[in-house]
Amino acid sequence: MMVWLGELGRRRMLVRRRFVVATTVLCGALAMAGCSTTENGNAQPSATTDQAVATAALWDPCTQIPDSTLTNLGLDVASKRSGILGAEEPGWKICGWEDSEFPPNYGVGAYSTIHTIDEVRAKPTNIAFSDVVVAGRSGVQYRQTHNDANEECSLAFPTASGFAQIDLLNISTKSKSMPPCERLKPIAEAIVPLFPK
Known part of the structure; x- marks a missing residue:
């Protein structure tokens, strides 16, 4: 009985951690765009037909990043989550994973x-911008104010x-x-070349 309760506690902790990862890692960028509104407490999608078509044409990281690449980077392919807690977001294709350690x-x-x-x-809560080059590709590095630099x-x-x-x-x-940008660097070097041009 105590072993079962201990396992249940570990599973609940993992679910809670996955929720934190899903809502922080995967939702962070979305707040910038104001992807939906609420009316009388009900979510109202802001996507137009044109936006839906554009969304459908986007590169999908869940299908375009090989499992072998993720495994070689120390990520758990079984932890893959598409969208925001399983829900797709207009104007975005989103995928997330956790490292292969337990707990992650x-x-x-x-x-x-x-x-x-x-x-x-332009988003006020995005800060600490710097220009970067990863795998020969120019981009921008930043973080969000609700997360610490580490x-x-x-x-x-x-x-x-x-x-x-x-x-x-x-x-x-x-x-x-380990600073997150330092941890992210080898992962980005492997995945950024797969990004669309």
């Missing part, structure tokens, strides 16, 4: 969107449709001993 130490998110780098720069790092790169992004969130005390 960090989460990685990859996105493509119809929104622009200028929108990323927690999160985001890298965004312009594309023909908008931009593609990869980010990392340190979710354990152990993982925060």
Whole structure:
């Protein structure tokens, strides 16, 4: 009985960590665009028909990043989550994974969107911008004000449709001993070449 309760506690902790990763790593970029509104407490999608068509044409990180690449980077392919807690977001293609340790130490998110780098720069809660070159591709590095410098790092790169992004969130005390941008660098070097031009 005690063993079962201990396992149940570990599973609940993992679910809670996955929720944190999903809502922080995968939702962070979305707040910039105001992807939906509420009316009388009900969510109202803001996507137009044109936006729906553009969304359907976006590069999808869940299908375009090979499992072998993720495994070689130390990510758990079984932890893959598409969209925001399983729900697709108009104007975005989103995928996230956790590292293969139990419990996970960090989460990685990859996105493509119809929104622009200028929108990323204009969002007041995006800070600490610097220009970067990853795998020969120019982009921008930044973080969000609701995460500390030792927690999160985001890298965004312009594309023909908008931009593609990869980010990392340190979710354990152990993982925060390595700066997130340093941890993200080898992951980005492998994944950024797969981003659309």
